[in-house]
Amino acid sequence: MKISDVRDLLKDKRVIEEINRHLWIESQKAGYSIGIERATDEWLRLYAEGWMKFHMPKKYASLQVKKLKENQRQRKRKAVKRVTKKLKKKLPGKKKAIKKTVKKK
Numbered sequence: 001m002k003i004s005d006v007r008d009l010l011k012d013k014r015v016i017e018e019i020n021r022h023l024w025i026e027s028q029k030a031g032y033s034i035g036i037e038r039a040t041d042e043w044l045r046l047y048a049e050g051w052m053k054f055h056m057p058k059k060y061a062s063l064q065v066k067k068l069k070e071n072q073r074q075r076k077r078k079a080v081k082r083v084t085k086k087l088k089k090k091l092p093g094k095k096k097a098i099k100k101t102v103k104k105k
Helices: 003-010 013-030 036-046 048-055 057-090 095-104
Strands: none
Touching: 003 013, 003 036, 003 048, 013 036, 013 048, 036 048, 048 057
8 A cells, every 4th residue: 555545544533443442452462552653553554455445445446456557567667678688688789779679569
């Protein structure tokens, strides 16, 4: 989850209640107060996605679509880099031809 998504999530009172509940439970287990920062970090890392999936299904679905698109862009960039690297090995000294070939794809 991106930081902007986390900020939006932390504006919801229900999330704050869940974080406070997590703080209480984990502090009881540890035998001392773990602190609100740690409780918030843990809850966001461990439970935020599942909570959002259950309580905010439309927003969760839109985040999954964004994540999928970003992953596709990253894979495409990696593929272009791989092809460029192979062409550089095969055609040393022909940088202009390599750039044109990569742009066509």
